[in-house]
Structures are given as C-alpha cells and as structure tokens.
Amino acid sequence: MSDGSTIEWTEATWNPVTGCTKVSPGCAHCYAETFAERFRGVPGHPYEFGFDLQLRPERLELPLAWTRPRKVFVNSMSDLFHPGVPDEFVQRVFDTMRRASQHQFQLLTKRPERAVRFGQALRPWPANVWMGTSVENQRWTTRIDALREVPASTRFLSCEPLLGPLHLDLSDIHWVIVGGESGPRARPMDPEWVEAIRGQCAEQRVPFFFKQWGAHDECGRRVGKRRSGRLLNGRTWDEMPV
Secondary structure, three states, X not given: OEOOOOOOOOOEEEOOEEEOOOOOHHHOOOHHHHHHHOOOOOOOOOOOOOOOOEEOHHHOOHHHHOOOOOEEEEOOOEOOOOOOOOHHHHHHHHHHHHHOOOOEEEEEEOOHXXXXXXXXXXXXXXXXXXXXXXXXXXXXXXXXXXXXXXXXXXXXXXXOOOOOOOOXXXXXXXXXXXXXXXXXXXXXXXXXHHHHHHHHHHHOOXXXXXXXXXXXXXXXXXXXXXXXXXXXXXXXXXXOOO
C-alpha cells in the first residue's frame, strides 16, 4: 500500500493480493517478482514468502481511510484475477472499491477472461473501477476482445513492456499506455512500434500515454530508465481518459 506512487499513470497503489505466476512473454522479467524475491526468507517481512501468491485481508479496507480522491492502481504486485484468488475474496475487493467511491481504481490483468466472467455476475460494475489488460505483442491482442466484454465504463490497454509492433482495433477501448522494459535483462523497444501505436490512437481518437523508454533510450542504447526518460518526439504524452 502506498499513498503516492512512482508509476507515472497513477497516484497510489493498493495490494490486497501479492504474488503471481507467469503467463506470457511480458512476465519474463517481472519487476514485482524481482522486488519481492529479494526478501524471501526474511522473518516478518511482507515478502517473507517472496512472490508466492498471498491474500492480504488486513489490507482490504485501507482505501477507505483516504479521504482525498486519487487514482489507485490495484495490485501493482499481483493480478486480482489470478486463478488462485477465490471469487469471494475478489468480491470483497470490489465491495471496498464500491464503498470508496471518492477514488478511481485502476485494475490491470493478464487474465481478462476471468474478469469477464466476474463482470457477468457482478451487477452493476462500479462506475469508479477502470479495467485494463496487458498487451505486449501481437499474439496477446486477443486479450482486447475479452476486455471489451467487461462492463467497465473505462477500459484500457497497458502495452508494457512493449515487445513488438501492434496493430490495434481500439473500438470500445478508452486509453492506451505504452512503456519499455526496465531492469538488467530488459529487452529494447523499437521507437517505430511506439510511433505506430501513437498514430493508431490518434486515428481512432483514443488517449495515448507514453510511460517511459525503459532501460534503453530512443536510439536503443542501454542507459537506464532514469536517463532514457519519457520524451517521445521531444515531448511527453500524458493523455488520460475522460
């Protein structure tokens, strides 16, 4: 739980679940796993069990204590729709989000099919809960079709780490985030891939948010995330959904 976040597109994080398992190439160098595994075996540490999936019921009502409205990224250290998270616990997370109506909650999953099934049973879907899915290469654009079936008022894509060119049908999608990969084993991101997505967003009138280049700069040189920065064509792109 963090009231304040270094993630460029949100303002706070809330982790009622931690830990996950890999499902696609974007998971290969997971930042959350790298962070959590540093503390495996440390008695009493929140990540004493590393990146093993864990429910955190003691954190369920934390957003209710925040009175100032903010954007809250849910489970930056996990995936709420992981098959190991019971339906009952997912429901409790949604109950908190509905009650904390002053906030905008940003859910991101690599398992949108389960989000669809949950959404069909949940009536209505809370208006303050955005639903997003990760799309790292063309193979995983299939997730977008599932996302469209989620009855959220705001649906978004996180193309991070972007690992290849994307041809996107953005109908009923309200926001696109693009970012490169960070860390010692980061894979470079081709600027042409980013430009193409930005162009598709402009053509289809979808807000575009460029998060950062990652470990490699615009010229493909490994310089580190801080030095590579966030500029695309000399400017930042911080468009948000209305």
